[in-house]
Amino acid sequence: MKLSAAIEIRTSHLTNSCTVTPGKLRQRAEGMQSPYVQERLQSLETIDLQLCSMLQEVSEVVFTFSEIKRGNVDVKPQFTQHVTRFYSLLNESTGKLRDEIRLLDENVGKRLLPINNVSKRALGQDDEKLQEQMKLLQEVLEGPGEHPPPTA
Amino acid sequence: MSDEQGINLALDPNLITLPLNGSTGTTTTSPLEMDTAAGTDTTAKPKVSLVDNPHEMYGQMPLAQLVPLILQQRQIPFSQLLEQNIINSMSGDEQPFIPEEQTVDMAESGALNNRRGQDETFASIRANMVEQTNVALNEASLALETVALLLSATRESNAKASISPFLKNTVPLRSLNSDSVLQQPSEPLDDLKFALGWKLKCLDDCKNKLRREVDTLRATLEREHLYWRKIGQYIKNSDVVFKMRDKSTGLKAIALKFGYEDSGSAYRYDRGIAILRNRPESDMLELVPVASTRDGPRGFQEKLLRVRIFTKIASEEDYIFSGESTLQDNAEGSVFNNENIRGQISKLKDIIFEKELMYQLKRECAPLISYGVSIENENKVVMELPNEKFEIELVSCDESSMANHDHDNPRTNDRRANLFLITLRMLLIVQFKKNIRRGLAMNVSSSRRGPEDILLLRPLLAKLRHQNYKILLRMIIKDNFLEMVQGSTVEEQDNTPRDDAGTNSARVLDRHIYKLNSEIDAFNQLINYPSTLFTLKTATGEALTVSLELPNYCNAKIEVSYTSFHAKFSEFKEAEEFLHFLVNEYVNKSQPPLNQGGEDPPLSVTSR
Numbered sequence A: 001m002k003l004s005a006a007i008e009i010r011t012s013h014l015t016n017s018c019t020v021t022p023g024k025l026r027q028r029a030e031g032m033q034s035p036y037v038q039e040r041l042q043s044l045e046t047i048d049l050q051l052c053s054m055l056q057e058v059s060e061v062v063f064t065f066s067e068i069k070r071g072n073v074d075v076k077p078q079f080t081q082h083v084t085r086f087y088s089l090l091n092e093s094t095g096k097l098r099d100e101i102r103l104l105d106e107n108v109g110k111r112l113l114p115i116n117n118v119s120k121r122a123l124g125q126d127d128e129k130l131q132e133q134m135k136l137l138q139e140v141l142e143g144p145g146e147h148p149p150p151t152a
Numbered sequence B: 001m002s003d004e005q006g007i008n009l010a011l012d013p014n015l016i017t018l019p020l021n022g023s024t025g026t027t028t029t030s031p032l033e034m035d036t037a038a039g040t041d042t043t044a045k046p047k048v049s050l051v052d053n054p055h056e057m058y059g060q061m062p063l064a065q066l067v068p069l070i071l072q073q074r075q076i077p078f079s080q081l082l083e084q085n086i087i088n089s090m091s092g093d094e095q096p097f098i099p100e101e102q103t104v105d106m107a108e109s110g111a112l113n114n115r116r117g118q119d120e121t122f123a124s125i126r127a128n129m130v131e132q133t134n135v136a137l138n139e140a141s142l143a144l145e146t147v148a149l150l151l152s153a154t155r156e157s158n159a160k161a162s163i164s165p166f167l168k169n170t171v172p173l174r175s176l177n178s179d180s181v182l183q184q185p186s187e188p189l190d191d192l193k194f195a196l197g198w199k200l201k202c203l204d205d206c207k208n209k210l211r212r213e214v215d216t217l218r219a220t221l222e223r224e225h226l227y228w229r230k231i232g233q234y235i236k237n238s239d240v241v242f243k244m245r246d247k248s249t250g251l252k253a254i255a256l257k258f259g260y261e262d263s264g265s266a267y268r269y270d271r272g273i274a275i276l277r278n279r280p281e282s283d284m285l286e287l288v289p290v291a292s293t294r295d296g297p298r299g300f301q302e303k304l305l306r307v308r309i310f311t312k313i314a315s316e317e318d319y320i321f322s323g324e325s326t327l328q329d330n331a332e333g334s335v336f337n338n339e340n341i342r343g344q345i346s347k348l349k350d351i352i353f354e355k356e357l358m359y360q361l362k363r364e365c366a367p368l369i370s371y372g373v374s375i376e377n378e379n380k381v382v383m384e385l386p387n388e389k390f391e392i393e394l395v396s397c398d399e400s401s402m403a404n405h406d407h408d409n410p411r412t413n414d415r416r417a418n419l420f421l422i423t424l425r426m427l428l429i430v431q432f433k434k435n436i437r438r439g440l441a442m443n444v445s446s447s448r449r450g451p452e453d454i455l456l457l458r459p460l461l462a463k464l465r466h467q468n469y470k471i472l473l474r475m476i477i478k479d480n481f482l483e484m485v486q487g488s489t490v491e492e493q494d495n496t497p498r499d500d501a502g503t504n505s506a507r508v509l510d511r512h513i514y515k516l517n518s519e520i521d522a523f524n525q526l527i528n529y530p531s532t533l534f535t536l537k538t539a540t541g542e543a544l545t546v547s548l549e550l551p552n553y554c555n556a557k558i559e560v561s562y563t564s565f566h567a568k569f570s571e572f573k574e575a576e577e578f579l580h581f582l583v584n585e586y587v588n589k590s591q592p593p594l595n596q597g598g599e600d601p602p603l604s605v606t607s608r
Helices: A002-029 A035-070 A073-107 A125-142 B030-041 B056-060 B063-074 B083-093 B100-109 B113-151 B156-162 B165-170 B188-234 B341-371 B397-406 B414-444 B457-482 B511-521 B572-587
Strands: B240-245 B252-257 B273-279 B284-289 B303-313 B318-324 B373-377 B380-384 B388-396 B489-494 B531-537 B543-549 B557-562 B565-569
Touching (some): A035 A073, B113 B156, B113 B165, B303 B341, B303 B414, B318 B414, B341 B373, B341 B380, B341 B388, B380 B457, B388 B414, B414 B511, B457 B531, B457 B543, B457 B572, B557 B572, B565 B572
Antiparallel strands (some): B252 B273, B303 B318, B303 B388, B373 B380, B531 B543, B543 B557, B557 B565
């Protein structure tokens, strides 16, 4: 009973964390492509995987527990091992997640925009377009000039 | 005696008012009284039930009532009430009903046979009665025990008051109606054995479920990571991404803004938002434009602008197709099927830009119908000039690219068409910049300016018309001046104002507005009214100027000046006549008009 309750709690923890991370990732997405952001993405990916393997450990724990109940006492050390691994994963991922949140907080205002209250605006697209057209114009003007604009 | 071996239930002694062994003659008075009463009334029918006996009430009477009754009957005080006395009085007064106690005394006397027979009858009745009373008492106390036991479930204290000690010790309270069942702690091993199968099965199920979840979660994470990696790969820092709910799937998604809204666009029919979605079947990132409300179910159409030029054949009243603009390089086919997100973004930008260009063109062209500009349909604007025709059309990318590949041989006016289109685009950007400037300046000099005038086609139209007017004017000058005046020359000078007066005056402090002003001013050559100044010189060096202007981009204004003459015309015929007059009257006579008629007021002629 206690075990299944524990599993329940962990699962909900996992799902919660999983729903939290995409949101965090998005904010990373605002400052794409710099190595720093790539690093953050990578790290969040690792956290995701760790949370996932936590669930796997839980399934192993349940499995070894049922083996023990069947009378197969030899798997007891495995049981302990899985439980240990589960908690160490939980510990590790929690720590990492906290680090990520700390990094996010620290970088708001430096590398990142404040998350909720400032919406980024698509400025400078006019200049982008102008540059593009200038280039195009240059191409047209430098292109085969056998048909200059007739004056009459 | 029978009552001694009754049911093994301890009866409350308080309930027993009759002596259990009545034959020994107990001290209690009640049985005596009852016996006397029974003896007097029930001699005839000794089997009569005790319940029906009215004198039974004496028996049920508490001693406190019964004793006074006896005392009253005997007329003696309580102190004189003795057991022997009562026995004597009973044997003396009521000889025939002498109870059993008397028989002991009477045996010695050897009394009458009759009396002996009566005694036997009485004894049997009495025994019978005692037995029945005991049975009734037992039943009553049993009923009481039952009630007490039942009551113990709800009111334990009340029940304890009436329950017998024997029952209390042998039967647990509250147990009769199973309100509470005392659970005996069972052996844990037995318990496990009983449910072991279920529990193991449960654990197995649990394990399987968890493993399945792990697998699905892994797969989901895999896809999610792919998605993020791609976004990290394709989305640039300058792109605007934000969270949005995907209406088609109801899921949260990342949207990308590609519209020009923040860059000065005033187009509100399409906000230019696309959702970055992972295509489920192929795990490819795709960019899905959010269909604007106006477009409705037709969705986002891949349409770009195309300019076609038709030249009029002089002899016939017909146009030939002489030039077409090439579509933009990044618009080859449909890029929506591959994972070229950058390509898709730039294409979406192009499409929305062209869409807006068309929209603004239509707005600008609406009042220009008298100058040969007409809106042929929703996606086509036609500009007609005396010798050629321009078609600006929003065409679907697929159609145009297909049509384009059919005839690849270059035409005369392809280049012009391209230039025409590029100029239109640039003018729209200038328009954007003006909008931004207005938004910025709003705080400084609020609504001083009215809504910005759209200037897209008109500058081009003005250039073209100006060109035609110039040709006309050259002919006029040639006919009326060069050929009339000996040794005369003509100089032509482009007089288009270069800078917009006052935009970048010293009071513009905001550097952003300053920057915008200078950016917009760079296009002044294109935007300002075209103007040309012709300077006609005679051999003697006398100058006569003719200036051509298009103050509203369409109509010509001709100004002819000669010394003190300043005449303005909007009709070429009138200008020609005036020029002719000047040449004939003054230039050729070499008489400056000032010398002759200095009082002449400066001519100012306007046709309308």
